[in-house]
Amino acid sequence: MVDVLVIGGGNAALCAALMAREAGASVLLLEAAPREWRGGNSQHTRNLRCMHEAPQDVLTGAYPEEEFWQDLLKVTGGQTSEPLARLVIRESSRCRDWMRRHGVRFQPSLSGTLHLSRTNAFFMGGGKALVNAYYRSAERLGVQVRYGAPVDALELDGGRFVAARIAGERIEARACVLAAGGFESNREWLREAWxxxxEGEWPADNFLIRGTRFNRGVLLRHLIDAGADSIGDPSQSHCVAIDARAPLYDGGICTRVDCVSLGIMVNRDARRFYDEGEDFWPKRYAIWGRLVAQQPGQIGYSIIDAKAVGRFMPPVFPGAKADTLPELARQLGLDEQRLVDTIDGYNAACRVGRFDHTVLDDCHTEGLAPAKTHWARPIDTAPFFGYALRPGITFTYLGLKVDARAAVHFGGQPSANLFVAGEMMAGNVLGKGYTAGVGMSIGTAFGRIAGTSAAAAALQEVAHAAA
Incomplete structure (x- = not known):
């Protein structure tokens, strides 16, 4: 019998496996994906949001606990557990030396990500390199890894973990960490949630999945059905407006279109529907997927002009390009006159001061609903560009309720040997909204906590048996 069973193969699972092994426990990690697709959504990440009191190697300035907390409070609208959120924040300040010991390397933020140079530490080589480093370290330390091993059920005794089942095979362990992701690639569950x-449409039918196809929520549903306490709204998620031509799965970060704040967003009726200049893009980019999901046909269009070119990370797919707005409308399939009228009304409302996309500038609209509160400049310089966008789900927020030890709860009581980390519990911290890099902060913090807790539970059982 193994001491600690870790179910999942991404950042949170790997952090748990490494911490448990370092604590002296024997560890088996079960990854549902084949080896070439290992790592879950973590393979598509690129940075970690970090609290720090002073400049640190790749991090500039200071990003104290209270500022991190206020940023999180703002994007979640207060739908967060402050004790658990602050635990994540504090853990983010002391994890990077440990990450380096396991082969993770960091690099300064590059052009297009400079807004994050103070708050986020970027992984050299991105999330794939991080995942590979952790797997190499885990294998060196003696963690057993099985690929293509999706767990379909757990055997429980009350709130106590007994064994996991894979296609009839039974795997016992003294303690277990669940880190198998949300249910974003389960279309039926997304339909149920939304x-x-x-208009009689099923919005979820038009969602693209930015991350892995293997996160189907099988164990999440199983645990909830078994009486585990849950938290979060199943319709809430990290949901980004991404290029409508993106693949159904695993498009990752490169499918993002980051020019929304530099122009306007319209729906298929060629009408604006939200303030494009509400706040800095890293803090607000993740609201746009849900906003687009609420529009007819679950599609939106980002419209910019030549003045915006060079001020955002270039998209992978080129957008529609035209010398006139009617021509752009035709390319995008929008009503020509309505788009022209929308842009004329926006242009007339612009009050341009000193444009500066690196600060919350004074370029705004007046007498326009919805307003654009920053970076409002007329769209009047050819060529014009347009990008069709659809909701891209990264991960869902419905999860299992936890405490500071990462224990799964049943009827308000923490399990003695079943723990959870990553997307399966992120809803404790993220009731809604998102800010760049915080998913990795949650996964790293609670992965490390869950691994430590599981090892302690397992080794305590060994000690009792030997006494």
């Missing part, structure tokens, strides 16, 4: 809209 239902039909006023």
């Amino acid at each position: 239902g039909r809209n006023a």
